[in-house]
Amino acid sequence: MIRFVPYALLICTMACSQTTEKPVYLRSDAKTEDRVTDLLKRMTVEEKAGQLNQLAGDLNTGPASGNADWQHKLEAIKNGQVGSMLNVVGAAKTRQVQEAALAGRLGIPLLFGYDVMHGYKTIFPIPLAEACSWELEQVERNHAVAAAESSSAGVHWTFGPMCDISDDPRWGRVMEGAGEDPWYGAQLAAARVKGLQGNLDTNHILACVKHFAAYGAVEGGKEYAYTDLSRVALWNKYMPPYKAAIDAGIATVMNGFTTFEGIPVTGNRYLVTDVLKNKWNFKGFVVSDWNSIGEMVNWGYAADKKDAAFKAISAGSMMDMETQAMVKFIPELVKEGKIQMKEIDDAVGRILYYKFKLGLFDNPFAYCNEAREKATLFSNENRKQSLEAAKRSIVLLKNENKVLPLKKEVKKIALIGLYASDKSHIFDFWKGQGNPNDAVSLQEGMAAAFGTSSISYSAGYVDLSTTTNKSLIAEAVAKTRSADIAVVNIGLSGDLAGEDRSLANIAIPADQVELLKELKKTGKPVIAVVSAGRPMILTEITDLCDAILYTWILGSESGNAIAQVLAGEYNPSGKTVMSFPKATGQIPVYYNHFKTGRPSTTDGKGNWYSRYRDVDNHPLYPFGFGLSYSHFTYSNLTLSDSILDNNHTLQVKVTITNDGDHDGEEVAQLYINDVAASIVRPVKELKGYQKIMLKKGESKTIQFTLGSSDLSFYDASGNSVVEPGKFEVFVGGNSRDVLQEQFWLK
Structure with a gap:
């Protein structure tokens, strides 16, 4: 059995046995460096x-x-x-x-x-x-x-x-x-x-x-x-x-x-x-x-x-x-x-x-x-922060005919999907000390936002099943026929996110695709809520859904966050930070890819350029992409000068107008392209962003500042290099849809 010496007694014993004074490493008034040096001298x-x-x-x-x-x-x-x-x-x-x-x-x-x-x-x-x-x-x-x-x-x-x-x-x-x-x-x-x-x-x-x-x-x-x-x-x-x-x-x-x-x-x-x-x-x-x-x-x-x-x-x-x-x-x-x-x-x-x-x-x-x-863990204030973070992390990828936010006319909602109710899938596999039972499921969040009587739930599929469960699909279809709209929680279990969770296939599971196909036949609007720890291949489901809300793995307040976005209590403002591929064979696909001697044509037609024959070079959803319940238009991209030198900065201005039906936030993104350099450079590089709130009908002119250091890159020795030449600058709501100007660095 180990017997522990009380800390105060230990200090006294050590001090008395080695010197009449307390050792330097035990003196709180000594410099940290001196304490380290003293202790190292005493150690074997x-x-x-x-x-x-x-x-x-x-x-x-x-x-x-x-x-x-x-x-x-x-x-x-x-x-x-x-x-x-x-x-x-x-x-x-x-x-x-x-x-x-x-x-x-x-x-x-x-x-x-x-x-x-x-x-x-x-x-x-x-x-x-x-x-x-x-x-x-x-x-x-x-x-x-x-x-x-x-x-x-x-x-x-x-x-x-x-x-x-x-x-x-x-x-x-x-x-x-x-x-x-x-x-x-x-x-x-x-x-x-x-x-x-x-x-x-x-x-x-x-x-x-x-x-x-x-x-x-x-x-x-x-x-x-x-x-x-x-x-x-x-x-x-x-x-x-x-x-x-x-x-x-x-x-x-x-x-x-x-x-x-x-x-x-x-x-x-x-x-x-x-x-x-x-x-x-x-x-x-x-x-x-x-x-x-x-x-x-x-x-x-x-x-x-x-x-x-x-x-x-x-x-x-x-x-x-x-x-x-x-x-x-x-x-x-x-x-x-x-x-x-x-x-x-x-x-x-x-x-x-x-x-x-x-x-x-x-x-x-x-x-x-x-x-x-006891006072700190899982406090109400901490949960509020978690809810706020979760709402802001959600990305709206599709919203056909403005089906979202859910209208007041929607009285009956068919909530479909195992992940909507089974809390064992609500966190990723390494959840810290979080307890899934303490988290808010989508079913619970929807009940809180819309009322329990408005929600009719059906599982729809079995987790990681390799076969379609026809009885579960039939039940989901019946629930949807009796409802005004279907909200379908699909994707991958949180247990498949993180270390040792690499996957060769990141498409939506076949049984979930089959579920969506049958729900589509009902003629009722279908909203896909996709839960996953990675961008998935959504190509098969984009035409089966009226809206796609990508909700990742959101943590303790997951259900409340998603429900509040669906209800329009929060207008989604998230933007992707990884490109979504169209097919597995397209991976890796990313916005800041390097130039090639045979770039693709603007219309993607013709021969003898860098591409696949069976899928184009573009992602399904590019880096920086995300919709809002409102709509934002970019105009009047202007530069303060056509020439920049090392002693000055360049101001980049753009006007953004909220011409939609809701107040909302937009992430305006600035990219550059070094047209010709001593090494091959990416076609675009993010160099700034601003997230702004615009009321319905409001316009704002925002300004970015570029200096010569923003145009630098690293050589093979890790040294920063700035080279004169022509640069292109792009501003827009994502890496694809941008306005463009150019300037010269002298």
Whole structure:
């Protein structure tokens, strides 16, 4: 049985045994750097190796599973063999485990990490959906709530935000990111870091960039797969969001599960040391992803775990999540002279710095307040924020004959779809501490918005069924015939979104398509509410529905948010951040694709150009697309000058008119095209946006400012390049439908 020494007694005993004065590392009035230096001098190499060792608690996010051997882990913690734990949550539990660390020789507290992807107890929209709001202040608030809840439950650190750019919706982890655009991804990365970390008080937590670097480029959108890309692509497409997070002051970075230039990124010195530590001057610490150090053996890059530990630390990686290679082999590697102590001290010192920064040496239980935990988790105010975020994340893709919002004449609604009522599908597979039973289903939201007597429910299909259930379809058809309109919740279960959820087929399931075909025959208006953690291929259903509302996976207030949009209590303003493909074989399809020597013709006709024979080059719905219950017209695009130089800026003005029937918000987007450059450039690049509210009939002239830095790109060494020449500028409501002008950079 482990006996824990009271923390105050431990401090007194240590101080009296070593010197008549309190050690520098225990003095709260000393500089953090001095405290780190003092503590490093007192630590053995084994204790330093222990600080680089992270173990999992009750839950597992990797292949391993089973009951945790807590007695063994607590002994290891007490003996200084563990510096951090993940998946230990709750004020009471984290206090208990922290006591084991404080009972050790030096009383070094643990860091507790946990995946808080989009909420801890109050669940917000998945990050991909959240990005569709185009509202950075809302995004920051969402993550501040997540930080407050998780910190109240003893968590110091989360493994996010995910900053991976990806244009392949087959990859399950697109749900964690910001979509396909690096410029917008950078804005979101910074906002998410600010929301999570704040000023690193006890209401905030350490954030972690992941997955460094270019994990979104995995082959075929397949999880844990190989990546092969040029340095030009690395710097221009994938690096900007990571860099924005670093510039925002993020504390930690996580290695990806993939490779760069044939080397696993966990052991890639170019990425971790040359770029992250030297070029970007990153002062935080690097943590492996789950067993990514050990998996270098599987890659065939390391002979065994000892070799993997050597290659990881030599590359600049630091904390070891779950491989337990650092704690086991670093003392040997130091003794053999393969690793210098200064390398270990650099890694350990960075981890200790943030333990001091969080105040854990002065008040190790500051994050273990059960009263605060009870008052904070799933509060009414947090749920209000979740509802607001969910409404703003919804994207209206189609609205034929203005069938939405639902009119007062609609008295009877047939609500169809398993996902509308079964709450087990309402969250993605990694839902934090959220309880699906606490969430609001679409059926509950519709009942609250329209009245229970107005709603007639039918399941319509079986989840992941490979055959059509004719009896369920017949029941849904009967309900629809007796109603004024059908609202059909289709898509994919939330359990198919996230890590290890890559899919080869992202089309609407065949049984759901068959359901829509039969409902269409009734002659009643059909509204498709699509729930999914990724853009799906909607080609088969567009003609079967009068309206398509893309609702992603929206979190705790999902049902209320969707119902309020359907009812017109909120006019949808979301815009896509990933292009929607027309067919699987078209993937990847993205707006900022590179130019080609044989571009397609304007009308798509003719021969001998870059295309498929059986589907055109355009997505079904482009990046930046989203309808409103109103309508917006763009006019009078003007530039302040036809020439720009490095010492001045260019003003881009455009007039936007709400010529629809409702007040509404519009996301005006500005794109550029570098007509001729020293390397091939994309056909369009997002460089700005404004979200504005316009009353019915109102016009506004808005202004964007462009400087020479906005026209820059990166060379293969990651250096910013600005070249004179002709540029095109585009402004519109999405990346396709734009007004165009041009200017010259001198």
